[in-house]
Amino acid sequence: MDTTVDLEAFARDIARDGFVVVPDVISSKLLERAQTAIERIIEAMRAEVIDTFSETLDPNDANIRLYHLAAWDPVFVELLRHPVARALVEATIGPNWLVSNFTANIAMPGSGSMNVHSDQALVVPPPWNEPWAMNVIWCFDDVHEANGATRYIPGSQHWTRFEDVPEDLLAMSVPFSAPAGSIVAMEGRVWHTSGANVTENERRAMAFAYYTRDFVRPQVNWAMVMQPEMQEGLDDEARRMLGLSVMGNITIGGGLTRLRDGKRPDLRIAPLQN
Ligand SMILES: O=C(O)CCC(=O)C(=O)O
Numbered sequence: 001m002d003t004t005v006d007l008e009a010f011a012r013d014i015a016r017d018g019f020v021v022v023p024d025v026i027s028s029k030l031l032e033r034a035q036t037a038i039e040r041i042i043e044a045m046r047a048e049v050i051d052t053f054s055e056t057l058d059p060n061d062a063n064i065r066l067y068h069l070a071a072w073d074p075v076f077v078e079l080l081r082h083p084v085a086r087a088l089v090e091a092t093i094g095p096n097w098l099v100s101n102f103t104a105n106i107a108m109p110g111s112g113s114m115n116v117h118s119d120q121a122l123v124v125p126p127p128w129n130e131p132w133a134m135n136v137i138w139c140f141d142d143v144h145e146a147n148g149a150t151r152y153i154p155g156s157q158h159w160t161r162f163e164d165v166p167e168d169l170l171a172m173s174v175p176f177s178a179p180a181g182s183i184v185a186m187e188g189r190v191w192h193t194s195g196a197n198v199t200e201n202e203r204r205a206m207a208f209a210y211y212t213r214d215f216v217r218p219q220v221n222w223a224m225v226m227q228p229e230m231q232e233g234l235d236d237e238a239r240r241m242l243g244l245s246v247m248g249n250i251t252i253g254g255g256l257t258r259l260r261d262g263k264r265p266d267l268r269i270a271p272l273q274n
Pocket of ligand 1: 105148149150151192193194195206208
């Protein structure tokens, strides 16, 4: 790890507050690569006439939404497996996880709040008794209330069913703030939303790496969105994280599929010929 995190203190803080800001995780070089990649994805999406605005998520088109980041540029695979991010994920949801989704939300001036939600509640039914999901939020810009910092509801990670969720969620929410280069670890049960960017000209770019326990079906089917050549170029660890190995989503019983010599067999099927 380039940044030292006291994992015991982290585990205590995330259990109590639901989120923890860890500054100075990304080197300026990595930050620049990620920022450049974000700009290039926006250009590429617009050139291919792919919408960068999601009507179902945001109240207006001042939000730029980018999906499946790991399929666009290897820098995002690097972020997903960054030792600090992994350590925080494992301290929160345990060693057996998959990358469910990796998106960016760039809140430009004028952007508003989306609906308040908990990411775990989006993918598994209640009761939400344990953390089965975790967001590692990468801050590519300085993030603060005025430029639309993510707003979260302290203590909401203890709500275990929809009946526990009060009505006026936005009024209960508070923003976090973090300098560019930080990550914010947010437990999957925390109810949160994007803030409104009320600045004149400040961009707020953040990427949301969403990890879940490996028995939860990932939101993204990486095998479909990632080009075969890019998949081929990944090492075993990256393939496992993205659920791209043959039995990638199985921990219990998964050992049965391993060869004695530890090699990974090519299990792709050659279809029968007529
Ligand atoms: O942009 C943000 O601050 C929050 C984004 C979010 O919660 C989401 O995309 O699900």
